[in-house]
Amino acid sequence: MTTIAIIDYGIGNIQSIVNSLIAVGATPIVTRDSADILSAQGIILPGVGAFGEGMANLRKYQLIPIIFEAVRKEKSILGICLGMQLLFQESEEFGHHLGLGLIEGCVKKLPSQPGEKLPHVSWNQLYPPTSERWAHSIFQESVPGIDMYFVHSFAAYPHHKADILSETPYGDTFFCSSVQRGTILGCQFHPEKSGPAGLTVLRNFVQIVTLRN
């Protein structure tokens, strides 16, 4: 059984992630203990809510060095929603806040677009930036245009196009709906709330983690 540590930093509804990992055959542990996190085969950084509060809580529970240590050991880590945004350098949500800086780029409010509402609460489509980008990724058998569930007002803008794993249309623009740099992954949507398609993404993550260990 593949153990996935879900980092518990007092933010968001973790139960759905626990349930979905069980549904795809993994063993989730909800923890903020460094030994638990570093001994798990994969890590999920969950989170909903405000960026500043998310970073403050990671600091409060002294989780930042543990996340860096896990990344240094090339453990697969998946940030979900706010968890993805925290991977970036900085955010403009309620002032200016520094993030983990694992991926270059910043987090900004979605631009106001005709026919779209803020917050963006909806199922919306994912497209690969290039036709080969999804091979061997968490989207390996997903069809371009697949729908996932989003609930957010801010989005990440990576500096390097190569870090973008998928893009999602919003009015006349696209935003980055998932990132990958090596073993560091993030998705703005909620795979644990995106029906069978979302579970497939989590199953692929668990499979990638299993194959790496």
Added chain:
Amino acid sequence: MAKKRLIARIDVKNEYAIKGIQLEGLRKVGNPNDLSQRYYRNGIDEILFMDAVASLYGRSNLFEIIRLAAREVFVPITLGGGIRLVDDIEAALHSGADKVTLNTQAIRTPDFISEASKIFGSQCILGSIEAKRKGGSWEAYCDTGRNETGLDAIEWAKRLEGLGVGEIIVTSIDQEGTKKGFDIPLVKAICDAVSVPVIACGGAGTPAHILDLFQKTTVDAVAIASILHYNLFSIEALKSFLLLQNIQVRV
């Protein structure tokens, strides 16, 4: 672009799913967990559980139902009815709900909305409006459509947005359970008044009712009950019909 959402609304009384007409004359329609699981398998986009009696008796018995549902339903789950305290919201989220919807308590103490949305994020806090026609306008009701509040429903929607709700769900008491179509002027007035996503509830009986609503308003989602509980149309049929008419939904 953002897809229009179909939400299954399951009203719960004790351990039963129930359905009324104009929020009254409740009839049992099944086991809430059987229904939620079936709707999930058939492609529903979200589930909304409403405790039909919680705001009367000051308690909520839905947490156990939510706990079971969250193990097998992997789309967003919202809980409404009987939420009064920060602790209630925490218990709802801990059970596996993603969002809560507030009506009666929001009317009694509007500051509770801003407090809750600061703590849990506005994506998690929905404002529920139960509206009844009064001449040319609509009045907001509380306690599951039983008590008048004196509040104009449209003004109340704007106030709820200002207090920090992430979405607004508007139920037409006049249309609820009638299967005669939505109160489109009401939904349109709310959509025009606020910029947060709006969910319309009350009156869906045919696919054409839902189409009419999506064509005439900018509403983001519909909550449906009778159509599903009484097997009038399948979720697949509803979605195929909407897609044929160029309304974008998740398949």
